Amino acid sequence: VLPLFGLLMGLFSSSGTTEESPRNIIFMIGDGMGPAYTSAYRYYLHGKPQGTPKATVFDKLLVGNAWTYPDDDTWVTDSAAAATTLATGVKTFNGAVGVDANKAPLDSILKRAKRAGWRTGLVATSEIYHATPASFVAHSESRKEEFAIADDFVDAKVNGQLPVDLLLGGGRKQFTRDDRNLVAEMSAAGYTYVEELTQLSEVAQAQTVVGLFADSALPYALGSDTPLRLTHMTQAALANLGRNGAGFFLMVEGSLIDWCGHANDIACAMAEMADFAEAVKVAVAFVEQHPGTLLVVTADHSTGGLSLGRQGVYEWKPEEVKKIRARAETIARALGYAITMNKVWRQFVDFDLTLAQSFKLQAARLAALADGMILYEAVLEVLNERTRTGWTGMGHDATDVQVFATGQGADLFRGSLDNMDIGRRLMARVPEQAAPGVARAEAAEHD
Numbered sequence: 411v412l413p414l415f416g417l418l419m420g421l422f423s424s425s426g427t428t429e430e431s432p433r434n435i436i437f438m439i440g441d442g443m444g445p446a447y448t449s450a451y452r453y454y455l456h457g458k459p460q461g462t463p464k465a466t467v468f469d470k471l472l473v474g475n476a477w478t479y480p481d482d483d484t485w486v487t488d489s490a491a492a493a494t495t496l497a498t499g500v501k502t503f504n505g506a507v508g509v510d511a512n513k514a515p516l517d518s519i520l521k522r523a524k525r526a527g528w529r530t531g532l533v534a535t536s537e538i539y540h541a542t543p544a545s546f547v548a549h550s551e552s553r554k555e556e557f558a559i560a561d562d563f564v565d566a567k568v569n570g571q572l573p574v575d576l577l578l579g580g581g582r583k584q585f586t587r588d589d590r591n592l593v594a595e596m597s598a599a600g601y602t603y604v605e606e607l608t609q610l611s612e613v614a615q616a617q618t619v620v621g622l623f624a625d626s627a628l629p630y631a632l633g634s635d636t637p638l639r640l641t642h643m644t645q646a647a648l649a650n651l652g653r654n655g656a657g658f659f660l661m662v663e664g665s666l667i668d669w670c671g672h673a674n675d676i677a678c679a680m681a682e683m684a685d686f687a688e689a690v691k692v693a694v695a696f697v698e699q700h701p702g703t704l705l706v707v708t709a710d711h712s713t714g715g716l717s718l719g720r721q722g723v724y725e726w727k728p729e730e731v732k733k734i735r736a737r738a739e740t741i742a743r744a745l746g747y748a749i750t751m752n753k754v755w756r757q758f759v760d761f762d763l764t765l766a767q768s769f770k771l772q773a774a775r776l777a778a779l780a781d782g783m784i785l786y787e788a789v790l791e792v793l794n795e796r797t798r799t800g801w802t803g804m805g806h807d808a809t810d811v812q813v814f815a816t817g818q819g820a821d822l823f824r825g826s827l828d829n830m831d832i833g834r835r836l837m838a839r840v841p842e843q844a845a846p847g848v849a850r851a852e853a854a855e856h857d
């Protein structure tokens with residue numbers, strides 16, 4: 411059956427689209443993943459600075475970089491403006507979700523794919539209605555309009571159908587509100603609903619599916635029992651969407667890289683990078699097994715002004731990063747209640763505090779009675795000093811981000827691109843209308 415099936419699929423796919431168009435597009439966004447993050451991840455994997463580090467999956471896929479500036483007077487973008495541009499090919503202002511500079515709703519690659527009869531999916535470790543995934547579906551002049559944005563996952567219909575066939579991420583709270591239960595509405599529309607990562611195996615066979623694995627964002631990778639949750643969601647998404655060869659568009663976001671960057675927490679960031687890198691590897695394997703698939707990976711912006719090395723010291727110590735087993739916030743909270751500080755410290759970190767650091771943390775603990783941030787900042791200072799990690803702030807910056815690509819059409823993403831070119835070129839890969847072969851391909855699956 412299989413060879414015949416393959417032959418049929420070949421016929422169907424060539425009938426509907428041009429030779430150049432990929433049947434599937436996987437678009438992956440490392441939120442906040444500026445160039446320093448991929449460098450850091452390479453050295454983090456290698457450890458102690460000796461010998462030759464290996465190329466990471468990012469090094470192997472690198473094709474160029476992208477400018478991230480928004481359409482306002484800042485140069486420095488937020489996730490909403492950048493994701494809107496990546497999703498639609500149109501620049502917009504910070505805070506905008508799926509609308510242009512005049513606040514008019516924009517067509518997105520996801521909706522275009524849905525119109526073309528492709529299947530569509532969104533996967534994120536944040537809430538699924540958070541700025542990046544939302545920009546592919548919703549329309550709002552403010553990312554803060556979370557209710558309205560979540561509602562668009564049902565209301566922003568394409569050809570009378572819900573826009574996204576597969577949703578995996580966090581955000582249960584907004585999807586099961588008292589005033590409107592979106593999960594109930596999606597279930598009524600035939601969606602399979604899952605709440606546990608252990609149910610991901612059920613996702614592959616579902617026709618349409620919504621998986622919400624946490625009330626808000628998924629737990630951070632660092633210190634988690636399931637640090638590879640994005641990887642597992644990506645596997646499940648590809649198993650589902652890649653099933654019948656009808657073509658699909660899938661966006662996968664490593665959402666929390668950005669949040670670790672905002673927190674200036676290097677161990678947190680590396681744990682998120684590890685999950686994102688594994689998810690990218692899953693996508694690369696899919697591309698290798700499914701010619702005609704395009705994979706593009708990029709970031710929306712860089713976060714925190716991460717630097718490897720700090721304050722004039724010529725070293726960065728990833729082997730020390732590996733000794734940090736919890737987020738700085740978790741450590742600070744535990745220290746706040748600790749009786750023996752060194753003992754509590756060692757529950758989370760595999761190196762001892764120096765005497766000077768102990769005194770500083772002790773003082774910060776007292777000061778934290780008035781301002782909790784003081785203890786947090788003192789913990790960060792110890793971790794960042796030990797690992798020689800620098801940060802210039804707790805926000806975004808305008809540094810270019812890298813672009814990685816493989817598969818059919820990957821060459822279109824080479825060079826130094828404006829991020830609106832990425833959105834435009836992705837959209838141009840999807841045919842304007844439903845390919846004639848699509849309906850037949852779906853029928854073939856049920857034979």
Ligand SMILES: [Zn+2]
Nearest residue numbers: 442489668713
């Ligand atoms: Zn951010």
